[in-house]
Amino acid sequence: MAVKSSGFKNYEKDVNKESQDKIKDQLKSRNLSGVYLFHGNEPFLINYYVDELKKLVLDNDNQSLNLSVFENRIDIDDLIDACDTFPIFAEKKLVIVKNSGLFYSKAKKNTAADKDKNMQEEEDTKPEQGTASGNRAQEALSEYIPEIPETTCLIFIESNVDKRLKVFKQISKYGTVLEFNRNNPKYLVRWVIKGMNSVGKRISDEAAGYLVAISNPDMYTLRNEIFKLASYAADREEVTLEDVKLLAIPTIKSVIFDLLDAVARKNTQKALNILDDILSLKEPEQKILAMLSRQTGELLKLKLLMEDKASRTEINRYFQGKHPYAMKIMTEQAVSMDAGYLKNLLTSLMEAETNYKKGLIDPRLALEVLIEGLNTL
Numbered sequence: 001m002a003v004k005s006s007g008f009k010n011y012e013k014d015v016n017k018e019s020q021d022k023i024k025d026q027l028k029s030r031n032l033s034g035v036y037l038f039h040g041n042e043p044f045l046i047n048y049y050v051d052e053l054k055k056l057v058l059d060n061d062n063q064s065l066n067l068s069v070f071e072n073r074i075d076i077d078d079l080i081d082a083c084d085t086f087p088i089f090a091e092k093k094l095v096i097v098k099n100s101g102l103f104y105s106k107a108k109k110n111t112a113a114d115k116d117k118n119m120q121e122e123e124d125t126k127p128e129q130g131t132a133s134g135n136r137a138q139e140a141l142s143e144y145i146p147e148i149p150e151t152t153c154l155i156f157i158e159s160n161v162d163k164r165l166k167v168f169k170q171i172s173k174y175g176t177v178l179e180f181n182r183n184n185p186k187y188l189v190r191w192v193i194k195g196m197n198s199v200g201k202r203i204s205d206e207a208a209g210y211l212v213a214i215s216n217p218d219m220y221t222l223r224n225e226i227f228k229l230a231s232y233a234a235d236r237e238e239v240t241l242e243d244v245k246l247l248a249i250p251t252i253k254s255v256i257f258d259l260l261d262a263v264a265r266k267n268t269q270k271a272l273n274i275l276d277d278i279l280s281l282k283e284p285e286q287k288i289l290a291m292l293s294r295q296t297g298e299l300l301k302l303k304l305l306m307e308d309k310a311s312r313t314e315i316n317r318y319f320q321g322k323h324p325y326a327m328k329i330m331t332e333q334a335v336s337m338d339a340g341y342l343k344n345l346l347t348s349l350m351e352a353e354t355n356y357k358k359g360l361i362d363p364r365l366a367l368e369v370l371i372e373g374l375n376t377l
Contacts, residue, residue, distance in 0.1 A: 014187055016045060019178040023049050026176070027056060034148040035175035037103070037168070039161040044219035045180040050096070050155060057094045057153050066093035074100050076137040080144055083152045095154045102138055103168055104160040138167045145170040183219075185323040188212045192222055196239060199230045207241040213325035214254035225249075252283045256291050257329050260299065263292070263345065264337045266374040275367060285363035286356060292367075293349040300342040303334040344377040 014020070026032055032053065038046045058064045068082040074097065087093035145167070148154055154175075161168060171177055183191070192208040203211075211229075215221050225248055229239045232247055255278050262271035278288055298319070305315050319327060352366040361369075 013184075015183050016040075016042065016180050019180055020045070020049075022176065023052075023178055027052055030056065032056070032153055033174075033176040034150065034152065035145055035154040035156075035171055037156045037158065037161070037171045037175065037177045038180065039103070039158045039177075040180040042180045042182050042219060044223065046157060046178075049178070049180075050157060053153065053155060054094060054096075057092050059090070064090070064094075066090050068093070068095045069098070070096070070100065071098040072100070074102075074137075076102075076140045080140070083144075083148055083154055086149075087151050092151055092153055095152060096157070097155065098157045099159055100156065101160070102141055103156070103158045103165060104162040105135075105138075105165060138165060142167045142170045145174050148174075182217050184321065185209075185212050185217065188217060188219075188222060191219070192226060195223065195226045196230065199226065200237075201230045201233055201239050202237055203229075203239045204241065207239060207244050209323070209325050210241060211244045211248055213323045214248055214250055216251055250281070252278060252281060252288065252291065255281070256288070256295055257326070257333075259288075260292060260295050261329075261333055263371060263374060264299075264333060264342070266377075268371055268374055271371045271374070272368070275371065279364075285367060286353075289349065289353055289356070289363055289367055293346065293353060296342060296346045296349055299330055299334055299337070300339065300346055302330055303337060303339045303342055306334055307339060341377060348373075348377060 027049075036053070038050060040046065054067075058067060066087045070079055070082075079095070079097065082095050085093065156171070163169075168177070189205065189208045189212050192211055193203055193205070196203040196208075211225060212222065215225060229243055229247055232243060233239050255274060259271060259274045259278065262274055275288070279285070301318065302315065305318065322330075348370055352361070352363075352370050355361045356363040356366050
C-alpha cells in the first residue's frame, strides 16, 4: 500500500514528506544516486522504497546475480569488492547493507598507556569542524564513497546514525540520505482511512482514530489491522467502531486507561482483573507501574488546569501531541475524579516505584498491594 503525500493541515502534516518527495522524483525520472542511506524508526516506508529501488535497478529480477546483501558486522574490504564488481548482463548491480554499524561511533575506554598515542593520532588526523572521526572501516568507506562505480547502486539501511560522522556527510554530499520516522497520530488516522479505501472499505474518523490510539504507532501494525478488519467486514462496505473494538489487538497504552479508570474509581476487583489482562500481554510489571505513574501525573495536571478554568487552547498547549482519543478519555476521567485523591494516588505510585527499585518489594506485589489499598488513599 503506497503512501502518498497530501496537502493536509499542519497538524496532519506528513513528517516524511521531504524524503518521500525526493525518492519519488528519483524513481520517476530513473535518475538514481550511486549511494543511499535509509534511517529512521518507520520500517514500513524504508522497506517500501528500498523495494522500489530494488525493482528498478534489478528490473524486477529478485534472484538476480547482480544483487549482494550484507547484514550486521561486515568486512569493509568485502563490501568494496562487491561494489567494484561489474554487473552481469545488466547495466547496474545492487548492493544492500543492513545495520552495519558504520554510521555511529562507540565511545572507547582508553588505558593510560594508550592516551599519549591517541592524542598524537588525533593531532595528525583532526576532522573538519563539526565532523566526528570514525574507525578504520568508516574512514575507508568515507574515502570510497566518491569513487563508487556508476554501474553500482549501494544502499545502507541503518537503525543508528550519527550525523556528525564524516561517512554520513560523505553520503549527504555524494548520494542521498533519506530519513523515515513514525508519523503523528492525526496523520495516521487519515492514512488508515485512505488504506481502507484502497481495499474497498469505508471507516469513520472515530473508528480510525480509535484504531490508531490503541495500536502501536507504526505503519506495519496499522496495515495489518486494516487487512484484518477489511477481511472481517466481508461484504459490508463499512468497518465500524464495534469491529475495531472487537478485533484490534490491544496494547499496554490502551489498557492502561482502563486500569487507571478502575483505580481512580476505587474499583479494586475490576482493577485487579485488568492488571491480569495487562500481564497476559507479557508486559513487565515495572513498565506497568511506570506508565501508571506517568498517566496519573498527566491526569492530575489536567485536573488542576480544569480547576483553574484553563481554556481548551491552553490545555492543548500543555498536552501537545496527545492523541484526540486519549485526550477525550483523560478529560472524562478528570471530570469524575478528585484532585486530592489523584495526588495521593500519584504519591503512592511513586513510593511503590522507589521501593521496587531499591529491591524492597517485587513490582507485581507492589501493584497488587497498591490496588488492594485503594480505599485507604
